[in-house]
Amino acid sequence: MNNVYQFFVSFFIVVNQFIIIYMIAICLFYMILFLLAFSRLKKERGLHQIEPYKPMKGSAFTPPLSIIVPAYNEEAGIIGSVLSLVTGSGRLDYPEFxxxxxxxxxxxxxxxxxxxxxxxxPIENKVLQKRNGIQTKFVKCVYRSxxxxTLFLMDKVNGGKADALNAGINLAKYPYFASIDGDTVLEPDSFLKIMKPIIENTEQEVLASGGNVLLANGSIIVKGQIEENRLSRNPIVMMQIIEYMRAFLMGRMGLSQENLLLIISGAFGVFKTSRVIQVGGYRADTVGEDMELVVRLHRMNLEKKWGAKIFYVADPVCYTEAPEDFASLRTQRIRWHRGLYESLWLHRKMLFNPKYGRIGTLAIPYFYFVEFLGPLIEFFGYVALIIGLILGNVFFTYSLALVLLMIIYGSFLSMGSVLLEEWRLGKHQKVSELNRLFFIALTEVFWYRPIMTFWRVQALFSIIRGKNKEWGTLKRKGVSA
Amino acid sequence: MIDLILIKLLAGAFFIVLMVIYVYLVWRKYVNQAIHKRKGEWLSKHEQAIKAYLLTGKNCESFIPVKRYQFEALEDFFSAYLSNFKLESEEDTIVVFAESYFAPVYKKRLRKGNWSTRMNTLYFIDLFQMKSMKSDLLRHLKRRKCSPEESYLIYHVLAAFEYDQFEDLLKGSKEMPSFLLIQVMSRLIDQHNVEGYLDIFHELPLYWQKGFLDIVREKNLRSEKIQQLLESLLLNDSTDKELRIRALKTISSLGCLTSPELIMRMIEIKEENDWNTPEAAVEKMMVARLMGSIKNDCYIPYLERLISDSSYNVRVEAAKSIRKFKHGKVTLQEIAASHEDLYAREIAMEWMARGTVYE
Structure with missing residues (x-):
């Protein structure tokens, strides 16, 4: 009996040490990404908001853009979204689309x-372009306003978002297309901002361009455009705002600088039409079609030696609506985790494969071991913490170390993100809003993060068990009034 | 093995740093809000005087900027004003004002500011057409800290200032992104000086040649010499493919060809080479467009061939061009009824139902 206990103690010490080392490594890794983001933001901060985009707006050589809006049961918001696209505001609209x-x-x-x-x-006898390999569900009719x-409508048999985007790509006639969610709220200059790196780059071909997505919950939206920025008072929404900041500063910014970005938000992204067609369009049989396409573009880029790049714009380019209750948040997160898994699994060949350069040796492993499996280690961290506190004495030190690291990892990094965003944008007008965000970030480690970890671990187990019924659609209120 | 004290220290230090930054940012927020308020008040106080000055050019003494926020307020006001009105000459009131009150500050900002301040300054120098800054711009180009973005912007500014050694400057520079090059060329080239560029066309680097054709098309520049150049580019087999595509595009946009057979001669030459490969699709598409622009009946048989091409874009362009002919609709009807190729029949059907305005 004593032997068993001894074995358990030594085993438990090893587990604790492993988790602590993992946490230290990951904290350091994030701090490096944080500094990378800081150095880039520092340069761009303070650049004029209008003048840099004027030449693009006024030029006939700004490449035209096809904007694809897939809509499934979006009656609440579709009119507002479309209106904000076709009417524009005048001063900084995109010239041709x-x-x-x-x-x-x-x-x-x-x-x-x-x-x-x-x-x-209806456009009579419309011939749809039969583009390489992009097969879609039957298109019933194409309409023109x-x-x-410049407004078209395709009516097709239900086939999912990816299938709808593919159908849109088949109709698109311009060299770049933008994919937009039905509930994405754009700003007048969104398209100019996201296209700028594409237009002003000739040394390297640009396959895609993404941008900083913010959350619209709480703000006042009129006719599909933000009229007044306000911070929601819902703690779940506030936590998600912080989460988006964190993901942007510590994930997207740092990775994109080294052309290692694997995610462009499905809410808003621009892609080179010909290359997306060349790789076969979006995959219809995955829930994470936005990430999967970016990974596939990277893969083809390296396999076929296109020498192209994927860009990320640091400026906020659009707003989207976040779930406001636990049930829909859970659905969303389980779906995301599953999407992440599918993209990684489909391209498992790239993992640690030096043929794919730093995408294979750095970016993909990061997504495997930090994004995908990280929650599992964090989960064991919580379990170890509880066991350690119960057992007491020797383990007390370990438990305390774990708590401190979790606070650094969970709360301090988030508080840092809130501050960096304030320093860069100062978007929230009131000091009270900054205070609310800053102090709620401090509580992250005590409730939000454990919940997220738990859901992701659940998702992981359902993936292992091969269950796949746990995603549904997010209920939309419709952000446009 | 795990040093708890170190972790405690790390957490403590991290927390202190966070709090210090937090206090600083809250303080900064209050300051910024105060400045923002003062800026608004200052602007509304002087708005009438500024507007009156813009019209009359008199009495600007009351709003001469001293503080940074006053500069910002004026810059933004003028920038918004110039989104609606164009500067007409060097005597324009905004130019005069900027030259006398902004220029000294801008000179300093170019030397000392960080990257985004320098970029903003260059945007405003351009916006306010401040020609007195020419020598400062040239000096800044030579500085080591002058980033590629800044140098492109300076070329863009200088192109509007009629700087006479401009070509030498560009030739000595690295290749510019084509969009920016076109912006610069669009300011340099017009109907009056286009002949000069024609004389040296073949000495220009390829990316300049392409840009030049784009400008000719965009500005609708016409002359006998331009026509000769464009046509010679079509018939010369050694012309770069991209350049030939632009020549075709430019001719169809100008809508003029000295002899309609010329294009058929070009096709004959091309058919001996790579004309029937997928790589030639864009060229074929442009040929189809050109034929629709010139509308000579001798093109119909060839367009009827193109309408069954393996590329969708070529078929569309051919159908569209046929539709533009006087009896185009009838021709499309015949194709839709009796062409042996299914794709040709489909595309003819689509374009029969549609006006030529539709893209």
């Missing part, structure tokens, strides 16, 4: 509303 709304077999009145509001008329000649 077309908008393609793809109705993915909605069972509500999305189709009728769009047809009615924009006077859509009588009010806005």
């Amino acid at each position: 077309e908008v393609i709304v793809v109705n993915d077999g909605s069972i509500d009145s999305t189709l009728d509303k769009v047809i009615d509001r924009f006077k859509m008329v 009588e009010l806005y000649p």
